[in-house]
Amino acid sequence: MGLRPLDLAHWLEIDEQRDIELAQKEDLLERVPDLVVATQAQGLAASEELLVHAAEWFRNYAPSIALASRPDDHPVVQVARWSQEDFCVLEYSDAWRLTAACVCFPSRWDLRSKIGQTLDAIHEPVPGYDITxxxxxxKFFDRLKPERAFWRLNWTLLDSGTLHQPFAERRPPDGDLGKWFFRVERQTLRALPETAAVIFTIRNYVTSLQELATSAEFMEHLLLGIETAPVAxxxxxxxxxxxxxxxxxxxAG
Ligand code: HEM
Structure with a gap:
């Protein structure tokens, strides 16, 4: 699973892209809300609890940031407007299911098809997920406790540097390296104490491969990562x- 313990001081990450990314989120929430927000009625209480914890996090770790609130926003949307991260709320009923989410920057998956789904169904397109x-x-979700959060990384190469990529088509990048992008997803998982929901955050970092190609060591590692991945x-x-x-x-150097 590639999970590592997370100090909650680093739950969210703030960098110089914040204004740009939050403006992109605002635009998406205005133009295509149905693509970036999906909620079920039963996800509301956990989203409200998330809002309280997110506000506390900003107070403790980024006190200089003013948190504007919009009373009409769903709480998961409110939190997403404050942060560069995307937010998913999962709750246990018959299984762990996605009950609320604001995902402005998906890496080629469609939020609408995932809401209400179990973890297994969400990962249905992922080769080998069911077995491995x-x-x-x-089980990890069952055991997750509020005092111990975790994080993991996912990465890929894409032919577009755009953060908002809801479409499932995954085509190999072609053309010169200048048109390729290395996209890293930093994901965190934490449990909330009251509702026992699990909060899954996704934060994307995208860099032009041409920039990274100046490091021979990086390129060798990248090649190894791709070559050793199973064909599926x-x-x-x-x-x-x-x-x-x-x-x-x-x-060619
Ligand atoms: C420990 C927890 C998790 C593990 C180990 C895990 C693992 C994975 C892996 C290996 C992939 C293939 C991704 C890739 O490398 O491109 C994937 C994709 C994905 N994961 Fe997870 N994941 C976890 C939690 C979650 C949660 C909580 C969500 C909730 C929304 C989620 C949503 C997705 C989605 C939407 C995809 C893309 C699926 C598609 O292609 O339609 N994952 N995950």
């Missing part, structure tokens, strides 16, 4: 043929 991860992830995962991620292009780029 489903049972451990679900390479297909899912849109990496078919990418190793060959990277190898040629490395050889």
């Amino acid at each position: 991860l489903a049972s451990t992830t679900s 995962m390479q297909q899912y991620k849109g990496w078919v043929g990418v190793a060959d292009v990277l190898r040629a780029a490395i050889a």
Whole structure:
């Protein structure tokens, strides 16, 4: 699962892109709310609890940031407007299910198809998830306690640097490296004490591959990561043929 313990002081991350990313969120929430917000009635109490904890986090760790509130916003949307992170609320009923979310920057998946779904159903397109991860992830959720949060990373290569990519099509990037982007998702998981909901945050960092290509060591690691991924995962991620292009780029210096 690649999970590491998280000091809650680092639950959210704030950087110089904040104004730009929050403006993008505002625009998306205005133009395409149905693509970026999905909530169920039963997710409201946990979203309200999330709002309280997020406000407390900003007070403690980023006190200079003024938190504007919009009374008409769903609490999960309110929190998402304060943060560069996207937020998903999961609650246990018959299984762990997604009950509320504001995801402005999905990496080629459609939030509308995931709301109300179980962890297993959400991950249905992920090759091997059912065999290698489903049972451990679900048990991990069962055992997660408010005092111990966790984080993990996911990465991919994409042919677009745009943060908002709701469409499921995963095509291998082509053309020159200047048009490729290395996208890292930093994800966190924490349980809330009152509602026992699990909050899953996703934060995206995107860098042009051309910039990163100046490091031979990075390129070798990237190639290794792609080459050693199972074929089904390479297909899912849109990496078919990418190793060959990277190898040629490395050889050309
Ligand atoms: C320990 C917890 C989790 C693990 C180990 C895990 C693992 C994974 C993996 C391996 C992938 C394939 C991603 C890739 O590398 O591109 C994936 C995709 C995904 N995960 Fe998770 N995940 C976890 C929690 C969650 C949660 C809580 C959500 C809630 C929304 C979620 C939503 C998704 C979605 C939407 C995708 C893309 C699926 C698609 O292609 O339609 N994950 N996850």
